[in-house]
Amino acid sequence: MNSNNAQTPPSGGRGASTLFDKIWDAHVVSTVDGGPTQLYIDRHFCHEVTSPQAFNGLRTRGLKVFRPDKTTLTADHNTPTINQDQPVNDPISRNQLDIFARNAVEFNLPLYFPLGHIKNGVVHIIGPENGFTQPGMTIVCGDSHTSTHGAFGAVAFGIGTSEVEMVLATQCVLQSRPKTMLITFNGKLGKGVTAKDLALYMISKLTTGGATGYFVEYAGEAIRNLSMEERMTVCNLSIEMGARGGLIAPDQTTFDYVEGREYAPKDEEWETKLAYWKTLKTEEKATFDKELVFDAADIQPMITYGTNPGMGMGITDSIPTLDEVDEAGRISFQKSLEYMGFQPGEKLEGKQIDYVFLGSCTNGRIEDFRVFANFVKGKKKADNLIVWLVPGSWMVEKQIREEGLLEILTEAGFALRQPGCSACLAMNDDKVPAGKYAVSTSNRNFEGRQGPGARTILAGPLVAAAAAVTGKITDPRN
Amino acid sequence: MGKYITFTSSVVPLPIENIDTDQIIPARFLKATNKDGFGDNLFADWRYNKDGSPKLDFVLNNPTFGGTILVAGKNFGSGSSREHAAWAIDGYGFKAVVSSFFADIFQNNALNNGVLPVVVSADFLAEVFASVNSNPKATLTINLQNQTITSNATGKSETFTINTYKKECLLNGLDDIDYLLSKKEQIEAYEKLIK
Ligand code: SF4
Numbered sequence: 001m002n003s004n005n006a007q008t009p010p011s012g013g014r015g016a017s018t019l020f021d022k023i024w025d026a027h028v029v030s031t032v033d034g035g036p037t038q039l040y041i042d043r044h045f046c047h048e049v050t051s052p053q054a055f056n057g058l059r060t061r062g063l064k065v066f067r068p069d070k071t072t073l074t075a076d077h078n079t080p081t082i083n084q085d086q087p088v089n090d091p092i093s094r095n096q097l098d099i100f101a102r103n104a105v106e107f108n109l110p111l112y113f114p115l116g117h118i119k120n121g122v123v124h125i126i127g128p129e130n131g132f133t134q135p136g137m138t139i140v141c142g143d144s145h146t147s148t149h150g151a152f153g154a155v156a157f158g159i160g161t162s163e164v165e166m167v168l169a170t171q172c173v174l175q176s177r178p179k180t181m182l183i184t185f186n187g188k189l190g191k192g193v194t195a196k197d198l199a200l201y202m203i204s205k206l207t208t209g210g211a212t213g214y215f216v217e218y219a220g221e222a223i224r225n226l227s228m229e230e231r232m233t234v235c236n237l238s239i240e241m242g243a244r245g246g247l248i249a250p251d252q253t254t255f256d257y258v259e260g261r262e263y264a265p266k267d268e269e270w271e272t273k274l275a276y277w278k279t280l281k282t283e284e285k286a287t288f289d290k291e292l293v294f295d296a297a298d299i300q301p302m303i304t305y306g307t308n309p310g311m312g313m314g315i316t317d318s319i320p321t322l323d324e325v326d327e328a329g330r331i332s333f334q335k336s337l338e339y340m341g342f343q344p345g346e347k348l349e350g351k352q353i354d355y356v357f358l359g360s361c362t363n364g365r366i367e368d369f370r371v372f373a374n375f376v377k378g379k380k381k382a383d384n385l386i387v388w389l390v391p392g393s394w395m396v397e398k399q400i401r402e403e404g405l406l407e408i409l410t411e412a413g414f415a416l417r418q419p420g421c422s423a424c425l426a427m428n429d430d431k432v433p434a435g436k437y438a439v440s441t442s443n444r445n446f447e448g449r450q451g452p453g454a455r456t457i458l459a460g461p462l463v464a465a466a467a468a469v470t471g472k473i474t475d476p477r478n
Numbered sequence: 479m480g481k482y483i484t485f486t487s488s489v490v491p492l493p494i495e496n497i498d499t500d501q502i503i504p505a506r507f508l509k510a511t512n513k514d515g516f517g518d519n520l521f522a523d524w525r526y527n528k529d530g531s532p533k534l535d536f537v538l539n540n541p542t543f544g545g546t547i548l549v550a551g552k553n554f555g556s557g558s559s560r561e562h563a564a565w566a567i568d569g570y571g572f573k574a575v576v577s578s579f580f581a582d583i584f585q586n587n588a589l590n591n592g593v594l595p596v597v598v599s600a601d602f603l604a605e606v607f608a609s610v611n612s613n614p615k616a617t618l619t620i621n622l623q624n625q626t627i628t629s630n631a632t633g634k635s636e637t638f639t640i641n642t643y644k645k646e647c648l649l650n651g652l653d654d655i656d657y658l659l660s661k662k663e664q665i666e667a668y669e670k671l672i673k
Binding site: 050053056090162165171176178212244310331335448 | 493494495496498500504505506508509510512513523528551552553556557559560561562564579581583586587590591600641642643644653654655657658659661662664665668669
């Protein structure tokens with residue numbers, strides 16, 4: 001582990017700083033001798049699953065929440081996606097939600113958004129949507145996909161519950177400084193290729209541990225051309241290659257997105273902040289511990305075939321054969337294919353599936369619903385297919401109605417569920433049954449992630465839309 | 479927490495790579511609001527059949543293997559940040575996890591719960607799996623003070639890294655919150671500075 005202190009030049013800096021260095025260095029409160037950095041946190045997001053034990057800890061020690069105004073709470077993981085106005089059926093889940101609510105009251109936390117609240121939804125969707133997420137910030141949450149917020153040029157990362165307790169108690173965490181990596185995507189994405197495909201492609205190249213120990217900056221023409229929501233999809237998936245987080249330098253796209261949101265700075269404060277945000281970029285002479293370059297034109301629509309997000313391939317490709325896999329990894333590879341019911345060397349295009357899930361913090365934003373609705377417009381949902389369309393937040397849900405997307409979806413035979421994490425981790429009733437195949441826009445295809453025995457094929461919203469109308473794995477470009 | 483200074487134990491081998499936290503503790507067990515009882519559901523989907531009976535071919539159900547050291551394939555603990563994974567491993571009774579590579583968040587979570595993640599070389603790991611294969615009672619000795627791990631079957635030893643702060647915490651039973659609380663004044667000074 002690294003033991004830099006505030007006085008020594010940042011890793012990779014050698015005088016010139018990367019975007020990551022600038023934000024990190026601006027938040028160092030102290031450095032522990034031979035140990036981690038004490039980092040100040042600007043925004044802390046909490047949800048009901050990883051926070052109760054942290055609040056218990058505060059209670060045991062007789063502590064208050066140090067900065068309630070920097071703490072945002074939303075119930076999202078363990079929540080139903082129907083009848084949210086009624087009491088939750090499962091008594092254990094209900095208890096967890098009740099305790100979350102009680103903690104918000106007991107610890108005086110005004111930014112608490114319970115089920116049904118217009119600001120409620122998946123934590124990584126409501127943060128940006130309401131303007132809590134801003135460039136230059138340090139952001140944490142007891143959730144690994146906190147990396148999503150890096151899309152705004154923030155240092156955002158997931159933490160465990162002990163660390164949640166630390167942030168609640170002191171607005172600080174102890175972290176060792178990660179190494180830095182630059183991943184550049186040159187050129188333009190092809191037609192029918194989404195930000196999700198770009199990310200799945202990258203993870204398939206790096207593997208699930210390929211960026212462990214690093215904080216990644218994404219750059220290049222293909223990244224610059226992404227909308228704010230697409231950037232969130234890319235940064236969201238940073239953790240799937242092991243990275244502590246991923247970030248993108250803020251630019252006009254970022255500023256336009258943030259401006260006017262409820263918790264974003266206003267008036268004079270906006271001008272001051274904006275001037276600072278414009279300085280948030282990697283200096284030309286700065287170097288990274290590792291640099292990788294990809295060509296966006298090489299990317300096609302992606303799907304996964306195995307049980308980790310690194311096991312991805314182009315939709316028209318074949319699963320690797322045994323010879324193509326490292327010897328050390330063969331047992332795991334075979335175990336994974338066995339679980340999925342696939343053969344080495346098999347092609348998956350045209351394969352029958354059972355479920356489609358559109359949603360999650362990866363692809364549950366309004367643009368994802370636009371892409372999906374646009375594709376299915378005038379077509380019909382495939383028979384015998386169960387399709388869960390789960391908006392990431394109530395604001396996304398509202399927009400779906402206001403933009404007329406709901407009519408298009410209904411016309412095509414689809415129904416909308418209520419917001420939450422839903423089938424992304426299947427803590428609620430949205431579980432894919434054992435042995436069934438789900439094309440899912442979420443982020444993890446681990447064994448049992450979408451329900452015990454469920455078989456997950458990760459994909460972008462466009463591949464999901466194509467699968468929803470054909471009932472098969474289908475190349476959306478055809 | 480003197481238990482860490484040095485200890486010797488037989489091991490539970492799990493030679494699978496990329497074991498993610500959803501395997502360590504599946505999401506449906508995350509509804510609890512305290513830290514107890516997760517050990518019973520450690521590796522639940524590999525360990526139990528649908529009806530709750532043990533899957534006899536899984537290593538935790540095989541009486542041949544046992545001990546307080548879990549040895550796993552590379553990239554252990556990837557995926558979700560759930561600290562429940564560390565609580566489950568600790569709750570089951572493991573004091574250390576040995577692998578050639580750990581995911582970042584898991585490593586922090588383990589250390590924050592007194593479970594020692596020990597990173598060894600790929601060769602050392604392969605040899606441990608091999609020696610346990612030929613003798614399930616083969617033991618490892620872990621010495622935190624000296625930062626060494628020794629395979630008593632082969633006599634081979636390696637040093638492992640841990641940052642000195644975390645090592646002191648483990649050896650002396652201190653935790654991060656105590657440290658951070660002692661820095662309140664500095665935190666408030668920092669806040670004035672950024673205003
Ligand atoms: S949508 Fe999935 S990945 Fe995102 S926060 Fe919820 S459970 Fe985690």
